Amino acid sequence: MTQWLTLSRAARLIGVPRGALQRQVREGALPSNEGLVSIEGLLRLYPEFRVEDSGAFERVARIKNEAFGRRVQERVLPSQEVLAQRLYAQSRELADAQRHLSRYHELVIELWAKLDAVVAAAPRTDLDLLHADFARGLAEVLATESAGALAIMDDMLRVVSAHVKVRPSGHEFFVDGRDTLLQAGLKAGLNLPYGCGNGTCGLCKARVVSGAVTKVAPFDYRLSEAERHQGYTLLCAHSPGSGEIVIETLEAGGPGEIPEQEIELRVRQVQALAGDTLLVHAQTPRSTRLRFLAGQSVTLYGNADGLEVQGVYPIASCPCDDRNLQFHIARDEGDALAEMFFAGAARAGDTLRLWGPTGDFVLAESGRPLSFIACDTGFAPVKSLIEHAIAGEEVEAISLDWLATRPDRHYLANQCRAWAAAFDGFRYAAHADRDPAQGARRLVEALATELPLASRDVYVAGPGAFVEAAATALGEAGVPDAQLRVTVV
Numbered sequence: 001m002t003q004w005l006t007l008s009r010a011a012r013l014i015g016v017p018r019g020a021l022q023r024q025v026r027e028g029a030l031p032s033n034e035g036l037v038s039i040e041g042l043l044r045l046y047p048e049f050r051v052e053d054s055g056a057f058e059r060v061a062r063i064k065n066e067a068f069g070r071r072v073q074e075r076v077l078p079s080q081e082v083l084a085q086r087l088y089a090q091s092r093e094l095a096d097a098q099r100h101l102s103r104y105h106e107l108v109i110e111l112w113a114k115l116d117a118v119v120a121a122a123p124r125t126d127l128d129l130l131h132a133d134f135a136r137g138l139a140e141v142l143a144t145e146s147a148g149a150l151a152i153m154d155d156m157l158r159v160v161s162a163h164v165k166v167r168p169s170g171h172e173f174f175v176d177g178r179d180t181l182l183q184a185g186l187k188a189g190l191n192l193p194y195g196c197g198n199g200t201c202g203l204c205k206a207r208v209v210s211g212a213v214t215k216v217a218p219f220d221y222r223l224s225e226a227e228r229h230q231g232y233t234l235l236c237a238h239s240p241g242s243g244e245i246v247i248e249t250l251e252a253g254g255p256g257e258i259p260e261q262e263i264e265l266r267v268r269q270v271q272a273l274a275g276d277t278l279l280v281h282a283q284t285p286r287s288t289r290l291r292f293l294a295g296q297s298v299t300l301y302g303n304a305d306g307l308e309v310q311g312v313y314p315i316a317s318c319p320c321d322d323r324n325l326q327f328h329i330a331r332d333e334g335d336a337l338a339e340m341f342f343a344g345a346a347r348a349g350d351t352l353r354l355w356g357p358t359g360d361f362v363l364a365e366s367g368r369p370l371s372f373i374a375c376d377t378g379f380a381p382v383k384s385l386i387e388h389a390i391a392g393e394e395v396e397a398i399s400l401d402w403l404a405t406r407p408d409r410h411y412l413a414n415q416c417r418a419w420a421a422a423f424d425g426f427r428y429a430a431h432a433d434r435d436p437a438q439g440a441r442r443l444v445e446a447l448a449t450e451l452p453l454a455s456r457d458v459y460v461a462g463p464g465a466f467v468e469a470a471a472t473a474l475g476e477a478g479v480p481d482a483q484l485r486v487t488v489v
């Protein structure tokens with residue numbers, strides 16, 4: 001019997017990006033039926049597939065270990081309760097299938113005996129043909145090979161890693177380890193609605209259309225009787241209780257749908273990334289999360305010698321990083337808040353006020369390959385976008401070109417090399433030029449000889465002169481305005 005898989009699950013099993021399979025379906029190399037692909041089709045396309053080197057499980061661990069910060073990692077297995085519930089759901093499906101199979105088996109044997117008797121008593125041509133067809137069909141069924149490696153791995157994945165489909169967007173994601181539906185959805189790059197993240201506000205409410213959920217975190221918010229009856233649940237307090245579930249919720253379609261928020265942050269760490277660049281790691285209170293889209297900025301307010309100072313900074317972390325927010329702050333004489341940090345006047349434990357998010361330097365869902373071009377701390381919003389794009393597993397190819405106007409301004413080059421090592425379709429190149437405008441022109445010139453830029457979405461971030469020169473050069477290289485997004489940092 002043909003076993004059908006969603007594209008997301010098939011991509012996980014084979015160990016390729018979902019975007020790569022989507023392309024194969026578009027090009028007709030991989031037949032699909034209502035968005036599903038068969039295990040047989042997959043094996044025809046990837047005949048060299050072997051369980052031991054498919055990387056289905058290893059790939060997930062490798063992505064987390066090599067490409068994300070430690071905070072994004074989590075324990076690999078779900079809790080015992082969640083595992084037990086998913087196993088129970090799967091065992092019930094299996095028991096139902098076995099019961100039906102044994103009834104079909106009895107029916108077939110019974111029909112076979114009757115047909116045998118009729119043919120023996122009064123042989124007729126048509127009946128003989130039917131008899132022979134039946135005999136051949138039965139022989140083929142009995143000769144069916146036992147379940148293949150892919151089917152077995154798919155069954156295992158259903159227990160340790162539940163698959164979630166979101167309606168009406170059609171987005172899909174997996175829930176690994178002890179994540180809640182909300183945590184897993186954010187890690188997968190979805191713009192799910194939420195507020196507190198801890199079961200208090202009710203903003204993450206979603207309807208479970210099919211499948212089961214199980215509570216994995218305490219919550220105070222009370223769903224009404226009618227909501228419970230209609231299948232509503234809190235995404236921040238539940239995990240899938242079956243291997244497949246479908247939920248209904250409205251994801252943010254763009255920056256205009258993200259509310260402005262005012263939140264008090266606590267500084268966790270101020271660390272030098274380079275001579276004139278600091279990493280400021282701050283955290284929201286336990287009862288609050290900042291809802292934002294990767295690539296957006298916020299205004300931070302601090303206190304220097306009794307005076308309130310402020311600055312606008314892109315967030316360098318991605319929404320999947322829970323309560324943690326990172327900023328790359330460069331020394332700039334006109335920036336009083338940056339001066340406060342460089343003077344050592346803000347330390348771990350101090351509070352900052354945040355207002356935002358703002359800006360529309362966010363990912364467009366086009367399915368095209370992505371090119372990121374950054375200069376100095378323009379890398380901050382680009383880092384957020386790249387983490388978001390990688391988490392979504394939709395993009396087949398990403399390029400990153402980072403220009404430094406001073407030798408120490410490739411301050412997270414190891415991170416970029418780790419991405420390039422962990423993901424097949426990731427290309428990283430470092431550039432250096434003291435003049436940002438000249439550097440931008442040279443960078444785009446070199447990039448255009450390597451990649452078909454006109455067919456990519458291009459994101460540019462950095463100082464004004466860099467962004468302006470890069471945008472002009474990209475236009476000359478054939479990148480349509482609609483595929484170009486820029487931000488001045």
Ligand code: FES
Pocket residue numbers: 194195196197198199200201202203204205221234235236237
């Ligand atoms: S209850 Fe607030 S985000 Fe879930």
